[in-house]
Amino acid sequence: MTDASRSSAASHDVVIVGGGHNGLTAAAYLARAGKSVILLERLDDVGGAAVSAQAFPGVEARLSRYSYLVSLLPRRIIDDLGLDIRLARRRYSSYTPLPGDPAGAGLLIDDTDPEATAASFAGVGAAEDAEAFTRFYESTGAVARALWPTVTEPLLTRSEARALVGDDELWEALVERPIGEFIESRLQSDLVRGVAATDALIGTFASVSDPGLAQNRCFLYHVIGQGTGQWDVPVGGMGAVTGELARVAREAGARIVTGAEVTSIRPDGTVDYVRNGHERRVEGAHVLVNVAPEILDRLLGEEADRDGIGSGGGRAHAEGAQVKVNMLLKRLPRLRDASIDPAAAFGGTFHINETYTQLEEAYAGMTRGVMPDLLPCEIYCHTLADPTILDPELAESGAQTITVFGLHTPDRWLTDENNDATRERLQEAVLASLNSVLAEPVEDLLLTDGDGNPCIETKTTRDLERALNMPGGNIFHGPLSWPFAEDGDALDTPAQRWGVATPHPRILLCGSGARRGGAVSGLGGHNAAMAVLEG
Secondary structure: OOHHHHHOOEEEEEEEEOOEHHHHHHHHHHHHOOOOEEEEOOOOOOEOOOOEEEOOOOOOEEEEOOOOOEOOOOHHHHHHHOOOOOEEOOOEEEEEEOOOOOOOOEEEEEOOOHHHHHHHHHHOOOOOHHHHHHHHHHHHHHHHHHHHHHHHOOOOEHHHHHHHHOOHHHHHHHHHOOHHHHHHHHOOOHHHHHHHHHHHOOOOOOOOOOOOOHHHHHHHHHHHHHHOOOOEEEOOOHHHHHHHHHHHHHHOOOEEEOOEEEEEEOOOOEEEEEEOOEEEEEEEEEEEEOOOHHHHHHHHOOOOOOOOOOOOOOOOOOOOOOEEEEEEEOOOOOEOOOOOOHHHHOOOEEEEOOOHHHHHHHHHHHHOOOOOOOOOEEEEOHHHHOHHHEOHHHHHOOOEEEEEEEOOOOHHHOOOOOHHHHHHHHHHHHHHHHHOOEOOOHHHHEOEOOOOOEOEEEEOHHHHHHHHOOHHHOOOOOOOOOOOEOOOOOOOOHHHHOOOEOOOOOEEEOOOOOOOOOOOOOHHHHHHHHHHHHO
16 A cells, blocks of 8 residues: 555544444443544344344244353443343253263253242252352352442452452462362352353353463353353344444444454554455554454564464453254254153253263363263343244244254364364264254254255354454453453553553454453443443
8 A cells, every 4th residue: 555545544533343233332322422433344244243134044043153151241332322122131040950860860950930940959869969059159249249239330450359259268269270179169060160160261261270270260250140140142143232222332333344344553543444345454552453463463464473462451362162053943842750741841042961070071072182971051042032024924933043052172282184074073063962862852842944955054163263363263252351451450541441451552342352241231332332431
């Protein structure tokens, strides 16, 4: 690009790179504050991982293809931006069949019926854990209530956060020591321990005893949302959430440009991109980056340090560890325990082969590249809480969507060459794991699409990297960080205080790679916008 084209580059107060939900959140806040904002999105539509899509040709069903539940989106952001978003609360917390039990016994946790829940604990031989499980999450709830209001404020230090929690024993258990110790000290049943442990492992490849505590950080983010840890269903699918954010941003005056692939970012605020085959350039007083820190390194022309430090501020190389399978069924499968209504079992999180022992054995095996005989999985059914994503005729027929997350499937074992074969193998493993606890093969219930193919799609970590530009298919853009600064961290600038700083003052992280990023929260976008406005 010539010097003349550089001099004629359009100037804006803020250039946002990446149109995922965080980029849209930042655009909405800043445009409403009177800033001139341009947002550049590589794909043809905004939303990133938080989108709804017609996954199966000829079938009127708009699935939340990637991200699918909402817990960490603060009411403050919804109210500040005037978002018309509806979230449906699920009655059932979870259902967990006892693996190998010939009668199909399972633990059903009903948030509205403590007596039935206690009886279910007894039914799987875990009566002593009924009260202990409640107390376990009462403890985590106390930490959530203390820390949740701080996520939309400048960072506390570790010491300040610990003082705010006010319970040194609990702080040690959740923040300083591996979460496995806390789980083992509070819960006795292998099955019940597994239910708790999964909160520490979604998207994170770690043992519950890992001294690095990646599992603790994951656990904290799973239980902190709204101060309750409740995960709600977005009515209309995830696309309804990002659609609202895009609407508000546009109405406030933000310019959203899709099909714009950013090719470089300079520390002086210059951003080069390609659209419709033409090279273009914009300049911003600030550049907010809603991509993974490793991608930012590449755009800056800096070599990403896959062992640790790059523009991401010390975050290690991103590696995802999950396989996601979306299915559309004629109806819900029958369970081996005929006394359990499938609508109840699938009404919360359906844990499959996720006992504490199975989770740890799966992790140990996959560190060696050995897939377990029964892959730990969990299921979520959107349509039980919100059938609006289906065509009315399809919904009336009894059709249901189910989404399966398979745990401990690290990206390190995938390559471009083996991805197709590995995807097929992982899909088979997921189906086998499901069928091990069902009364009928789930394959027999799959609807067919307009081309006559079964309505099932599987996404590996490599697929996520290709589709969404997420290194390693990591859904958090990298290892999660604690929602506070370390004692002694520099907190001199607005960007540092809000947890969005990079080594370059004009460039801020505004995505999941920011401190307090991860999941569908809008926090990266909110906090980057606050840093800009404070500056």
